[in-house]
Amino acid sequence: MKQWFEAKLDHLAQKSDTAKALRYVLRHWDGLTLYLEDGRIEMDTNAVERAMRPIKLNAKSALFAGCDEGAENWALLASLIETCKLNGVSAEHWLSDVLTKLVNGWPAARLDELLPWASTYTMHALDPRLAA
Structure with missing residues (x-):
């Protein structure tokens, strides 16, 4: 499929939405196909998104993290905690x-x-x- 995407990309207008989408897929190919190599990884992120929903509802707290780095640290910690819960x-x-x-x-x-x-x-x- 990856080779097909690459071949089709050569025949599209480079600024078209389809070309942009194909470039995105190809740029993230390893991450998008990682579930094929590791059986612990889900094909989609629905379970993670459901687990993160309560945190998303509390996202305004991150606005008061003090700085971008504080917000990133808050998001990292929240992700680790939810990963623990999922496991x-x-x-x-x-x-x-x-x-x-x-x-x-x-x-x-x-x-x-x-x-x-x-x-x-x-x-x-x-x-x-x-x-x-």
Whole structure:
């Protein structure tokens, strides 16, 4: 499909909406097809968008983050917390563990081991009432 898009792009007016759309797809091709390589990744973002909706409703809070960098940090933290929720991980315990490991010199080559879906801090492991 990628080769077909590339071939069609050569025959379109470069300023056309279709050409712009094809260039966008080709520019993001690796990200758009990542779900084919990793079974944990959903084909669409509906689950993430639903999980983020409550945060979106609270987006006005980000306006008072103080600066663009503060708003970006707020968005990053909100995304990590929602990722924990989607993976059944206690965000509080996960974040505490990850920050401790990073401060103590966790190797950069092993950062993928710290991602929420690799965490052992599942809600069920922390609260026996949830294990039922």
